[in-house]
Amino acid sequence: MPVDELDPLIHAVARLRIMVVLSALTPGDEISFPRLGEVTDLTAGNLLTHLRRLAEAGYVTVEKSGQGSMSRTLVAATDEGRRALEHYRATLGRLLATPEPSP
Amino acid sequence: MPVDELDPLIHAVARLRIMVVLSALTPGDEISFPRLGEVTDLTAGNLLTHLRRLAEAGYVTVEKSGQGSMSRTLVAATDEGRRALEHYRATLGRLLATPEPSP
DNA sequence: GGGTATAGTTTGTGACACAAACTTAGAAGG
DNA sequence: CCTTCTAAGTTTGTGTCACAAACTATACCC
Numbered sequence: 001m002p003v004d005e006l007d008p009l010i011h012a013v014a015r016l017r018i019m020v021v022l023s024a025l026t027p028g029d030e031i032s033f034p035r036l037g038e039v040t041d042l043t044a045g046n047l048l049t050h051l052r053r054l055a056e057a058g059y060v061t062v063e064k065s066g067q068g069s070m071s072r073t074l075v076a077a078t079d080e081g082r083r084a085l086e087h088y089r090a091t092l093g094r095l096l097a098t099p100e101p102s103p
Numbered sequence: 104m105p106v107d108e109l110d111p112l113i114h115a116v117a118r119l120r121i122m123v124v125l126s127a128l129t130p131g132d133e134i135s136f137p138r139l140g141e142v143t144d145l146t147a148g149n150l151l152t153h154l155r156r157l158a159e160a161g162y163v164t165v166e167k168s169g170q171g172s173m174s175r176t177l178v179a180a181t182d183e184g185r186r187a188l189e190h191y192r193a194t195l196g197r198l199l200a201t202p203e204p205s206p
Numbered sequence: 207g208g209g210t211a212t213a214g215t216t217t218g219t220g221a222c223a224c225a226a227a228c229t230t231a232g233a234a235g236g
Numbered sequence: 237c238c239t240t241c242t243a244a245g246t247t248t249g250t251g252t253c254a255c256a257a258a259c260t261a262t263a264c265c266c
Binding site: 012013014042043045046049050066067068069070071 | 253254255256257258260261262263264
């Protein structure tokens with residue numbers, strides 16, 4: 001009945017947190033992998049996996065440089081990612097507000 | 104960091120839909136199992152499982168009468184369920200709104 | 207150079223959403 | 237009455253996924 005479905009990629013709590021944090025960044029800004037892990041309260045393994053899926057969807061960019069302990073990974077939301085989150089927000093707002101008349 | 108966690112019982116899309124529909128009912132009102140299945144767009148199997156979990160949590164009541172094709176099952180949200188949804192709504196709103204200052 | 211710390215990756219497992227198959231019992235109808 | 241159909245729930249099997257523990261690679265310190 002509700003034509004608009006909640007984007008399952010964003011709906012997972014962990015990824016939702018990631019997207020919220022990334023979208024809060026000034027466009028053009030980035031955040032480091034470890035810092036993002038702290039802020040979202042995710043272990044590195046989880047963060048990595050979720051970022052991979054978000055990157056595959058084109059919602060985030062992941063830039064890596066260096067190797068081993070010198071590696072620096074920077075993450076940012078893409079415009080598409082921001083739009084997707086906005087759309088999710090709107091859809092969810094609609095869903096939560098809907099009294100859905102029952103005949 | 105965000106102390107308030109999203110209630111995972113409600114967060115699943117299917118159960119979220121169920122709770123929204125049930126909460127939209129006038130307190131004291133009930134909805135039939137088949138009708139709830141239609142409105143939430145869930146198969147009977149799914150609906151049953153999700154209702155079971157919601158009932159275990161005390162978020163909904165499930166009243167059964169009759170057997171076989173004569174069985175009538177009525178479902179309603181409990182006060183606790185309504186409160187939980189409200190809390191979920193608030194938590195989510197906070198999460199989605201949080202710009203979360205990054206040092 | 208052995209130990210410790212940091213950054214990221216791989217892997218194993220348990221939970222869970224989902225739908226297909228099954229059960230039960232009344233109604234249709236011949 | 238005996239079969240067939242349909243409606244209402246229930247059980248079960250399967251694929252997906254979130255999660256954390258274990259692992260790899262590299263630098264810093266003594």
